[in-house]
Amino acid sequence: MKPQVNIMAVVDVIGALSARTLLDGNLCMVDNGDYRSTGQGTPALCTLVCPGQAVQWTALAVDLQTPVDIKSIRFLDPLGGEGVAWQPQHAAPIAANGGFPHANGSDASLSNGEAGAGSAGDSDTLDLDVWIGLVPPWMTPGVPYKYRLELQMYEGDNSIMHVDLPALMSV
Amino acid sequence: MPQQLAIIVLVDVGNAIADGTLDGNTYLFDNMKLHGSDGQGTGGLVTAINGAYWADGSQASEQVLNWLPYSLGSIPPTVPRGYQSDRARQTDREALAELDALAARPAAGADTAGRLDKIRKSVGTRIKTTRRTSGRLSNEKVLDVTGEVVGDLGTGSYSYPGPIITDIYGEAVDEKIMYPAEYGSPDMVTDGWYWSATVDTSRPGSYAYTMRIQLHKLVVQDGQALWHPVNLTCTSSLRITSEPKRNAFTKAGMGYLPVPMHAPPTEGYAGTDAVTESARSTG
Amino acid sequence: MTAKTRARETPAPAKRPISITAVVDCVGVLATGSMSGQLYLYDTNKAGGSAGFGTEELQTKAAVGDKLLWNCLALECEAYVGIDAVVIDPEVCEPERKVYPGTDVAYWTGIVKKLPAEPVPYEIRFLVGTRAQSVPTTLSPTLTG
Numbered sequence: 001m002k003p004q005v006n007i008m009a010v011v012d013v014i015g016a017l018s019a020r021t022l023l024d025g026n027l028c029m030v031d032n033g034d035y036r037s038t039g040q041g042t043p044a045l046c047t048l049v050c051p052g053q054a055v056q057w058t059a060l061a062v063d064l065q066t067p068v069d070i071k072s073i074r075f076l077d078p079l080g081g082e083g084v085a086w087q088p089q090h091a092a093p094i095a096a097n098g099g100f101p102h103a104n105g106s107d108a109s110l111s112n113g114e115a116g117a118g119s120a121g122d123s124d125t126l127d128l129d130v131w132i133g134l135v136p137p138w139m140t141p142g143v144p145y146k147y148r149l150e151l152q153m154y155e156g157d158n159s160i161m162h163v164d165l166p167a168l169m170s171v
Numbered sequence: 172m173p174q175q176l177a178i179i180v181l182v183d184v185g186n187a188i189a190d191g192t193l194d195g196n197t198y199l200f201d202n203m204k205l206h207g208s209d210g211q212g213t214g215g216l217v218t219a220i221n222g223a224y225w226a227d228g229s230q231a232s233e234q235v236l237n238w239l240p241y242s243l244g245s246i247p248p249t250v251p252r253g254y255q256s257d258r259a260r261q262t263d264r265e266a267l268a269e270l271d272a273l274a275a276r277p278a279a280g281a282d283t284a285g286r287l288d289k290i291r292k293s294v295g296t297r298i299k300t301t302r303r304t305s306g307r308l309s310n311e312k313v314l315d316v317t318g319e320v321v322g323d324l325g326t327g328s329y330s331y332p333g334p335i336i337t338d339i340y341g342e343a344v345d346e347k348i349m350y351p352a353e354y355g356s357p358d359m360v361t362d363g364w365y366w367s368a369t370v371d372t373s374r375p376g377s378y379a380y381t382m383r384i385q386l387h388k389l390v391v392q393d394g395q396a397l398w399h400p401v402n403l404t405c406t407s408s409l410r411i412t413s414e415p416k417r418n419a420f421t422k423a424g425m426g427y428l429p430v431p432m433h434a435p436p437t438e439g440y441a442g443t444d445a446v447t448e449s450a451r452s453t454g
Numbered sequence: 455m456t457a458k459t460r461a462r463e464t465p466a467p468a469k470r471p472i473s474i475t476a477v478v479d480c481v482g483v484l485a486t487g488s489m490s491g492q493l494y495l496y497d498t499n500k501a502g503g504s505a506g507f508g509t510e511e512l513q514t515k516a517a518v519g520d521k522l523l524w525n526c527l528a529l530e531c532e533a534y535v536g537i538d539a540v541v542i543d544p545e546v547c548e549p550e551r552k553v554y555p556g557t558d559v560a561y562w563t564g565i566v567k568k569l570p571a572e573p574v575p576y577e578i579r580f581l582v583g584t585r586a587q588s589v590p591t592t593l594s595p596t597l598t599g
Contacts, residue, residue, distance in 0.1 A: 013481060014480065014481065014484065014530075014532075014533050014534075014583040014584065015583070015584060017481065017484030017485055017583060017585075018484055018582070018583035018584040018585040019584065019585075054425070055428060063530070063532040063533075064175040065175050065177060065202060065530045065531065065532055065533075066202075066481045066530055066533075067202075067205065067481070070419070073419075073420075074429070075428070075429055075430050075431055076431075076435075077431060125414070127221065127223065127232075128223055128414055128415070128416050128417055129416075129417060129418075129419035130416050130417065130418055130419060131419045131420065132418060132419075132420070132425065133418075133420045133421070133425065133426055133427060133428035133429070134425060134426065134427050134428065135427075135428060135430075136427035136428060136430050138430070138432055139430055139434075140434035143434050143435055144435070145430050145431065145435055146435070153481070153485060154205065154481045154482055154484075154485035154486075155205060155482075155485060155486070156482070156485035156486030156487070157485075157486060157487055158484065158485050158486065158487050159485035159486075168428070168430065177529075177530070177531060179477070179529065179531075181475075181477065181496070183496070183498060183500065185470070185498055186498070186500055186501055189501065195500075196500075198477075198494070198496060198507070198508060200477060200494070200529055202479075202481075202529055202530060204479070204482075211494070211508075212477065212494035212507075212508035213508055239531060241527060243473065243475050243496055243498060244473030244475065244497075244498035244523075245473075246554060247475075247525050247526075247527055247559065247561075248527060248531075250554050250557055250559045257556060258555065258556065261555070261556060315471075316471055316473055316523055317471075317523070317552065317554065317561065317563065318554035318555050318556075318557075319555065328470050328471060
């Protein structure tokens, strides 16, 4: 078993911003896990992992010239229905100071637009973020846990987009 | 991942040649406006390079700089390179076709002279090949800014060749902050050659550098045209900062991923159907 | 070197067209949906008195009979930017779209027909990335006599 699985979100930034969607081939996700992940090369990547493995997400622009950063990764609340973010305080992270970014009560990404507009102080340090964590022991094997991947491309009203399609699944 | 950082050097070639300096005739841009670069679109660009390091102090990301020199008021860089040569051949073929037509149907004398003059203009002016100019600019024709060949150089409506960076040097290089070099590439936008550098972000600070840029002015000698090189310099600077990487989930050390404690239902949750709308832009 | 063989510089020309170049931050335009803050305009008539270089409100100094030529380039070299239209009082100038012969790269050009005493504002509409609708200038560049 690899100690770490890497998930890469490859984004056609110009295409996504032009069409205002991460679908239609503008987002392509791949991982290098040990098991048979499904949906490789699509936004609906389901990455197979083992408890204790580290998982790291990275965003990369296809043309390498345009900026793209991960703004948030949130696992969806299985009981709350589509599009509702799981609140991180429901679980205790093992790290000290275990707060989570972008999980404040206002939840801007769900307010349908304007998310991140004018939040310059936040987005200009997103490149310092390392999206890495350990697969917890409490995941039910064989069940995909979907997450919302929110990406920031440059700044502005149209700069933040998300998909709710990718998932992690414990083997 | 290495972020490719581009610095565009836009030169008002005509004015720079007339003034004998790039000062006031060069406009610099980079794609790091959000990183805090200053002076976009002016001659005083300060390029911000934000490095990052790991907890052990090692450099976490590699920053790569690319320089792209463009000419203001010339045929734009989006027109395929080799265009001058293509147009030279194309206009030759057109002129030969016209000469054929003229020979096949000899008309009245005055008319023939007029048509020959027209053909002479449409053939245009080919750049003389000398030992010094052989290669890139030789044996091409002088084109105007709309891509037509120039028959009468006196009007000055020709398009200047793009500026060429011939060296990058100065403090940032002497201090080993960046390692610039010219590279070959299949990239048509840059004529297959471009200047690139990797940057050492471990020593924050401001570092100046100088670009030596070669322009070409059209010189007519004994009725023959040639592009005469004009070497000028312009300066810019890098402002390097570096900050530590951080865990985005915990803001501290490694932790468990924030996966829900209760398992998702096995139906109606996985899969890609009926959820495509949720992937639309939030904006 | 004799006078006869000395290289002669071509004279600074009066008939040289005035090129107006728009440098566009395509990603910025697409992310914000506006040209505001994402456009830098230049022309080749600085010596003739043009002003506002590098801003969205370039003031191009021109004269009746001058040939104007608009083109653009993208700050990100792999992004597409084009001019969809140059909208100006048709009594002053009627710009039309042309392509560099043998290519699909377009430019806009027109002759200054008339120039009133006060500056003439105009609008440029840009095609950016693969976005379907063009994006107009937020502020107006001008032609001045």
